[in-house]
Amino acid sequence: MAIGLIDIGGTTIKFGCWIKGQLITDQAVATPANLTAFYQILTAKITAMKQQYGITGVSISSPGAVNQKTGIIGSFSAVPYIHNFDILSEFKQRFQLPVAIENDANCAALAEAADGAAKGLANVVLLAVGTGVGGAIILNGKIHHGSHLLGGEFGFMLHENNRTVSTMGTLVNAAKRYNQRVKPEQPLTGKQLYAAAQAGNSAAKKELQVFFTTLAKAIFNIQYCIDPDCFVISGGVSANPALLPDLQTAIKQVTKSVKIAPLTPKICIAHYQAEANLRGVAVNYSQQFHAN
Known part of the structure; x- marks a missing residue:
């Protein structure tokens, strides 16, 4: 099973793919200035991952207080346009795949507990x-x-x-x-x-x-x-x-x-630095959807 990975940061957005327990990283892009460009970049990347890797789901690391029940990213961050609406439903509709979202620090912790320092x-x-x-x-x-x-x-x-x-x-x-x-x-x-x-x-x-x-x-x-x-x-x-x-x-x-x-x-x-969030979102997806 292959999962598309996204790490939203205030400066860059990192992408990767999780295939059979291995992380394959993709080229990062500068974080866009508005929501329209944000959707365009993410949708294009996920479409390419579908074609290249046959991904069957998407997992996202995000700043802010991620409410996994409502699909809303609360609080505030350096990416202001992602907050305080049901962004999870938007992702599902645009990607046409199951989607999981988790806070970035939580993702880093999951990576360290899975196979890192802890x-x-x-x-x-x-x-x-x-x-x-x-x-x-x-x-x-x-x-x-x-x-x-x-x-x-x-x-x-x-x-x-x-x-x-x-x-x-x-x-x-x-x-x-x-x-x-x-x-x-x-x-x-x-x-x-x-x-x-x-x-x-x-x-x-x-x-x-x-x-x-x-x-x-x-x-x-x-x-x-x-x-x-x-x-x-x-x-x-x-x-x-x-x-x-x-x-x-x-x-x-x-x-x-x-x-x-x-x-x-x-x-x-911490064992992982730049890759921590991408690795952690793979763990989060596995926990939410019981994937391997």
Whole structure:
């Protein structure tokens, strides 16, 4: 069985095909500016996949709060025209195939649990650390969406002084705080802030510690609420080889501060990066339609 795969992003839309457990990627295209062009591009790609691969279904990764019961993508994203109407029915009508849609972070988590960093584990939390902190929850092998589609929205969690985890727990915002406080001639990026801290810059070290402590406390709290087998860290920050040992150190410190805590959360770095969402939508389709 062959399934057509689509990953909708704010900059590009990626395409692929899942055939007998193997991912075949296709050329990505720039995300169009309007809904009409969006439909035209996706319909043309799916038509070509029908002819070339004989696909029998389509699975889509999307930003936003995907309601699989209503077919509506709620919330908002960098692709504003896909939200708040029954887009699932539109896809089915245009493609003339069964269609599944899932949130992009949820797809990444499904990929990691299927055969990535969390392979074989039933209960997994993915933390996507970028400009904010998002994520996904897998319980008993399935995505936990929550009653209001807020499952995995860890960035909304409050940290200290009513500041959120997204505000305090990203390198992007750590760099912004540093730049506002120090006012360097050339503002630092998150990556440069990390390098400055490693080189001994005390102000950079302070902001980096805030970043790690925020994430560590969030992970600790989630562990003692959801109790997953492990946490998978994804996003641009995960490419830094120093991140994992530094975050592990911060988590150990947080855990030691709670003397009755019997367990230190286990973390790992995402195995899949650019292909994660495409691989995850294949898993989602299989779960929804029991395909192989």
